[in-house]
Amino acid sequence: MIRNFTTEAVVLRKTRVGEIHKSLTLFSRDRGLINAMAHGAFKMKSRLRTTSEPFHVARVYLYHDPVRDQYKITDMESLATSDGLRRSVQRYYAASLWAEAVIRSYGGGENFSALYDLLVASLRLLESSPDRSVAPLSCQYLMRFLEILGRMPDLEHCGLCASELDSRDGAYLSPEEQLLICGRCARPGAMHLPAGALRYLQMTLQVPLQAAFRVGLEEESLRSLKEAVYFLVQAALETNLNVLRSGVGIL
Ligand SMILES: [Zn+2]
Numbered sequence: 001m002i003r004n005f006t007t008e009a010v011v012l013r014k015t016r017v018g019e020i021h022k023s024l025t026l027f028s029r030d031r032g033l034i035n036a037m038a039h040g041a042f043k044m045k046s047r048l049r050t051t052s053e054p055f056h057v058a059r060v061y062l063y064h065d066p067v068r069d070q071y072k073i074t075d076m077e078s079l080a081t082s083d084g085l086r087r088s089v090q091r092y093y094a095a096s097l098w099a100e101a102v103i104r105s106y107g108g109g110e111n112f113s114a115l116y117d118l119l120v121a122s123l124r125l126l127e128s129s130p131d132r133s134v135a136p137l138s139c140q141y142l143m144r145f146l147e148i149l150g151r152m153p154d155l156e157h158c159g160l161c162a163s164e165l166d167s168r169d170g171a172y173l174s175p176e177e178q179l180l181i182c183g184r185c186a187r188p189g190a191m192h193l194p195a196g197a198l199r200y201l202q203m204t205l206q207v208p209l210q211a212a213f214r215v216g217l218e219e220e221s222l223r224s225l226k227e228a229v230y231f232l233v234q235a236a237l238e239t240n241l242n243v244l245r246s247g248v249g250i251l
Contacts, residue, residue: 002064007031008079009060010119011052012099016042022052024073025103026060029116032107036062036071048076055082055095057120080120084127090134091126093247098122098141104237111148118144118209125213133213135222138251139229140212143205151178151236155202158182167202170195173228178235193228196221226251 012033013025022041026034041048051058052073057080063072085091098119102108108115122141129137146152157164158171159179165171171193172186173179180193196217204212217225234240244251 003066004061004063004074006059006061007034009034009058010099010116010123011054011056011058012103014052014054020046022048024052027099027102027107027112027116027119028060029113032112033103034062034071036060036073038073038076041073048073051076051078053082054099055085055123056080057082057123080124082123082127085123088131088134089250090131091129093243093250094126094134094138094141095123097138097241097243097247097251098145100241100243101142101145101233101237104239104241105145105149108145108148115145115148118148121209125209129213135226135251136215136217137213139222139225140204140209142229142233143201144209146232146236147205149236151232152205153178153180153232155180155198155205158185160185165198167199168195170198173231175231175235178232191228191231192224194221194224197225197228200225 007028007030009026009028011024012027015023017023020040020042022038024036024038026036028034038048038052040046041052056078059077059079060073061075063074085095126137143152153159158181159177160181163182165182169183171180173191173193174181200217204215230244
């Protein structure tokens with residue numbers, strides 16, 4: 001049984017314990033979610049003080065106490081800072097939303113390495129993203145997140161009758177099955193995904209994130225896209241996300 005080990009991880013969440021300690025939720029590339037204590041990390045002079053802040057990517061040195069089954073952080077080396085995320089409310093809320101989705105999905109289950117790579121690549125783009133690009137980037141991250149969970153709906157065919165979705169009419173969302181469906185199968189009042197939003201998804205999810213990030217979409221399509229994506233993610237996770245509630249008007 002190895003008690004000391006090193007892993008590359010992102011800090012997803014911190015909680016204050018007592019006056020000076022931090023309990024961290026880490027997302028490790030090779031181990032998934034880990035809860036670990038950073039003793040003294042709130043002290044001004046602590047070496048862990050800044051590296052243990054949310055969204056920092058770090059090489060983390062851990063000790064596992066086999067008796068209590070607890071993890072303790074012995075050191076952290078910064079690999080990428082998160083300073084850019086703190087300079088914009090939009091960016092910070094988006095990163096918080098992504099982190100909450102990772103936690104609520106238990107780190108993406110067995111696909112945690114793929115989810116880790118997606119999260120770190122997305123955070124890197126978000127770091128210097130202009131505010132107007134934050135929402136499309138967030139939709140990209142969340143759709144790719146659904147794909148990793150195996151919960152992304154078919155974007156080309158109606159999920160009920162299998163006919164090809166008409167990219168001039170857009171699609172509808174079936175709330176029960178969380179599928180994209182055609183106009184003939186949609187019930188009255190179904191959420192509509194406008195043509196621009198459907199075409200955007202069909203086009204961008206086939207290319208690497210970096211390239212998709214450069215594709216824009218108009219305001220109205222973006223609004224409907226956000227609504228649909230947030231719905232799909234919360235349905236897949238079977239829970240409402242706190243950050244979406246607290247970030248109304250920002251996200
Ligand atoms: Zn149909």
